[in-house]
Amino acid sequence: MQNDTGLLAKIVEHTPIIIIITNNDGTFRYVNEYGEQHLGTQRSNLIDKSFEDYLSQIEGNLSWNQIMDVLHSGDYCQTKMILSSVQGEEYICNFNAFCILDDHHPVALTFMLIDVTEEADKADQIEKKNIEMARINSELIRSNAELKKLSKLKSSFLSIASHELKTPLTSIKGYSDIIMDSMKDRLDSGVLRMVENINRAAERLHRVVNDILDVNRIEQKRLRLQVESMNLESVARDCIDELDSVSANRNIEVRLNVDEATPRFFGDKIRMHQVFANLLNNAVKFSPDNTAIELKIMPYEYEQIQIVVKDQGIGIDKADQKKIFDPFYEIANTNRHSTHTSRFMGGGTGLGLSIVKGIIEAHGGRIWVESAGVQEGVFNGSEFHIILPVKAQVTVEDDETDEIDLSEGDELGEVSDEVSPEQKPVVLFIDSDREAVEVARMVLENVFDVVVAENGELGLSMAFSHRPSLILLDSDLPGMNGYRVCSLLRSQYETRNTPIAFFSAAAKDEEIQRCFASGADDFIVKPFSGKELVEKIWRILMKKKEDATFR
Numbered sequence: 001m002q003n004d005t006g007l008l009a010k011i012v013e014h015t016p017i018i019i020i021i022t023n024n025d026g027t028f029r030y031v032n033e034y035g036e037q038h039l040g041t042q043r044s045n046l047i048d049k050s051f052e053d054y055l056s057q058i059e060g061n062l063s064w065n066q067i068m069d070v071l072h073s074g075d076y077c078q079t080k081m082i083l084s085s086v087q088g089e090e091y092i093c094n095f096n097a098f099c100i101l102d103d104h105h106p107v108a109l110t111f112m113l114i115d116v117t118e119e120a121d122k123a124d125q126i127e128k129k130n131i132e133m134a135r136i137n138s139e140l141i142r143s144n145a146e147l148k149k150l151s152k153l154k155s156s157f158l159s160i161a162s163h164e165l166k167t168p169l170t171s172i173k174g175y176s177d178i179i180m181d182s183m184k185d186r187l188d189s190g191v192l193r194m195v196e197n198i199n200r201a202a203e204r205l206h207r208v209v210n211d212i213l214d215v216n217r218i219e220q221k222r223l224r225l226q227v228e229s230m231n232l233e234s235v236a237r238d239c240i241d242e243l244d245s246v247s248a249n250r251n252i253e254v255r256l257n258v259d260e261a262t263p264r265f266f267g268d269k270i271r272m273h274q275v276f277a278n279l280l281n282n283a284v285k286f287s288p289d290n291t292a293i294e295l296k297i298m299p300y301e302y303e304q305i306q307i308v309v310k311d312q313g314i315g316i317d318k319a320d321q322k323k324i325f326d327p328f329y330e331i332a333n334t335n336r337h338s339t340h341t342s343r344f345m346g347g348g349t350g351l352g353l354s355i356v357k358g359i360i361e362a363h364g365g366r367i368w369v370e371s372a373g374v375q376e377g378v379f380n381g382s383e384f385h386i387i388l389p390v391k392a393q394v395t396v397e398d399d400e401t402d403e404i405d406l407s408e409g410d411e412l413g414e415v416s417d418e419v420s421p422e423q424k425p426v427v428l429f430i431d432s433d434r435e436a437v438e439v440a441r442m443v444l445e446n447v448f449d450v451v452v453a454e455n456g457e458l459g460l461s462m463a464f465s466h467r468p469s470l471i472l473l474d475s476d477l478p479g480m481n482g483y484r485v486c487s488l489l490r491s492q493y494e495t496r497n498t499p500i501a502f503f504s505a506a507a508k509d510e511e512i513q514r515c516f517a518s519g520a521d522d523f524i525v526k527p528f529s530g531k532e533l534v535e536k537i538w539r540i541l542m543k544k545k546e547d548a549t550f551r
């Protein structure tokens with residue numbers, strides 16, 4: 001028993017809890033060793049001093065006197081308080097106290113204080129961190145909204161700028177084509193060369209504008225595919241033929257190697273043409289003269305097709321192999337692609353491969369490049385690999401348009417893809433014959449929204465800005481004639497599928513043939529009856545819709 005008491009005394013003395021026993025009036029009677037450390041003074045100095053003097057703050061509404069009252073009434077008291085040492089150090093403690101009774105009379109008060117300063121500090125830090133996180137979070141939400149707005153603004157700007165550029169460019173290209181085709185013999189050779197330069201420059205700029213629009217579509221996930229059954233070999237061969245003059249000049253041979261077992265591919269023909277053209281152009285651009293390029297098409301596991309474009313050019317360093325697929329990324333030294341024996345045609349916009357990747361991914365495929373890298377005096381070559389599912393897995397919804405709506409207050413650049421149900425289909429007349437236009441307008445106005453352009457140039461511009469459901473085109477226009485307008489409309493991504501019907505007073509066979517050859521869907525002979533015109537227009541629109549469904 002004696003031993004047990006000694007043991008208990010030892011436990012009380014050394015336990016990591018501040019244990020204080022006071023007289024009934026709150027003056028110190030006993031402080032354990034741990035308490036002595038916290039109060040920062042020797043126990044002997046504490047005896048008969050008031051415990052209250054060491055309490056700097058009690059949590060809640062309790063005062064020291066109230067605590068004493070509670071204890072004297074025989075009750076238990078539990079709260080939080082700050083204990084201060086002689087040196088001014090403060091400890092946050094969980095405070096527990098009770099009264100020791102002897103024969104129902106209070107003889108002493110016992111206080112047990114557990115130091116929770118560290119936990120409180122941690123809780124305080126967590127609270128502070130939480131507040132900081134909430135602040136960072138709201139900042140992130142704000143900057144995210146700002147970035148989204150900026151991205152929309154950029155996309156709208158690109159779209160507007162590109163369309164604004166496209167219209168005059170189409171005219172520059174169209175007129176210089178006409179001059180080169182029909183006035184060649186009448187022009188001095190110097191002037192002809194200048195016109196040819198203008199034509200080439202317009203074509204180059206046109207390609208850049210189209211590339212910017214494509215990158216924008218890809219970034220906005222609005223690249224629309226027109227999936228149809230197609231022969232990849234013939235698309236590849238077309239591209240090689242187009243490349244011929246450039247590659248022949250530099251004695252670069254392009255070898256096409258198609259495995260007979262390659263299945264037919266279901267994808268977008270025009271977009272796949274763009275893929276081959278970009279990869280082959282790059283292969284030529286970054287290869288020295290007198291080398292070969294190989295284009296292989298073969299079946300791949302799990303109903304997929306593999307395409308490889310392999311060149312014997314300068315190669316691509318490992319560090320650049322992913323980055324070259326980012327928009328506007330060009331390896332720094334592209335303009336210095338030359339050796340003492342070969343001179344390459346460096347330079348570009350850095351958009352081609354990002355478009356290629358966007359097109360391949362829109363088909364549900366993937367692309368990567370393999371190369372041993374760039375080495376002075378050695379041509380390691382590059383191999384672009386594409387894997388495509390036999391049937392394109394199109395994920396993009398068929399709602400692509402670059403139409404811009406600036407009407408919404410300061411929300412500049414909302415891209416409007418929606419057409420209200422009440423909106424009538426737009427029919428664009430490109431005709432200088434005012435009378436015919438007025439007649440047609442009267443007949444069609446109830447069913448269609450009729451817009452009119454008096455010449456081909458204006459017609460092209462309105463075809464881009466109004467996105468009509470149908471274009472009615474006179475072959476005999478002032479300036480650029482109807483056939484030229486029609487083939488230019490067909491060559492543009494935005495209007496390549498818009499139904500176009502010629503209408504003309506002269507219905508000679510050869511003229512009708514010329515209309516169809518330039519890309520028209522139908523032919524309406526003037527003069528026409530109102531009924532005839534409406535019926536014909538609906539038939540053209542319905543046929544176009546069926547074609548799109550069954551494609």
Ligand code: ADP
Binds near residue numbers: 315324329348353
């Ligand atoms: P660019 O219009 O500059 O050719 P791309 O996006 O097509 O833009 O290509 C990006 C960059 O990748 C090029 O500038 C070039 O540095 C590099 N590159 C692309 N194809 C090849 C290739 N076949 N061989 C070596 N480098 C290439």
